[in-house]
Amino acid sequence: MITGMGSFLLWSCGSPEVGPDGKPIVDEFSEMPVIQQYLLRTWKGMNDMNRMIQEPSRDKLLPDPVKPPYIQPPYTLVLELRDVLVHPEWTYETGWRFKKRPGVDFLLHHCGPPLFEVVIYTNEQGFTAFPIIDHLDPNGLIWYRLYKDTTRYVNGKHVKDLSCLNRDLEKVICIDWDADAVSSPRNHLKLKRWDGNMNDQSLVELGLMLRTIAESEVSDVREVIDYYRTFDDPLAAFRENQRLAQEQELAVKQRVEEEHQQKKFTSSIISSFFRRS
Structure with missing residues (x-):
């Protein structure tokens, strides 16, 4: 069974490709002895299959970024x-x-x-x-x-x-x-x-x-x-950084509001003083 499977693998993978006219296509192995041709084609096919499994199917997975006036997200x-x-x-x-x-x-x-x-x-x-x-x-x-x-x-x-x-x-x-x-x-x-x-x-x-x-x-x-x-x-x-940022922003707003109220209070006192004078 192993011999039969091996022979079938050599025959299916080692045979030269056939053109539209039904004749074998000449490749780099065509000038070699027949047994060597079939062995080397089978080996090359196995390496190609292994590379196809291990490597991405193409070098550029996405198309080039689009140019204006089209919108390319940053x-x-x-x-x-x-x-x-x-x-x-x-x-x-x-x-x-x-x-x-x-x-x-x-x-x-x-x-x-x-x-x-x-x-x-x-x-x-x-x-x-x-x-x-x-x-x-x-x-x-x-x-x-x-x-x-x-x-x-x-x-x-x-x-x-x-x-x-x-x-x-x-x-x-x-x-x-x-x-x-x-x-x-x-x-x-x-x-x-x-x-x-x-x-x-x-x-x-x-x-x-x-x-x-x-x-x-x-x-x-x-x-x-x-x-x-x-x-x-x-x-x-x-989430924690956002909470701290919101607390800091709120503290700044409160400080600004307190300073505004303080300035407003001071201004009212000064205005009252000058009116009395």
């Missing part, structure tokens, strides 16, 4: 699909289905164009992810979709190679729960993996955080991510 938001936006769940009644995470609509609405171009970059196969994304985004806020074939296979894992995005990495934020799933750690904002809890509000907080970064016109988002990567829960850290 930042790129890269989102994993599974356990970030949806969660697979199996029940006797429905079988396998994907639950939509609370806050997906909020995130896409507040972090879509013109602030971010939104890219789904997932380890899922295209035939699985495509209808899910269609259901999540009926308004077309997700501009690009990248599937498993565009990842790089490294040490048994499919890794998102952000250097192939054809974008300036100073403006790219990648959201994923897997610490090993992204090639550029400085662009990776790691969230906790969603387990299907429908009371979760992390995407709402994430939307507020990303919108704050974009509206602040940060020149290099990696510096912001470097700071938040030091926390186990970046969203909780952002």
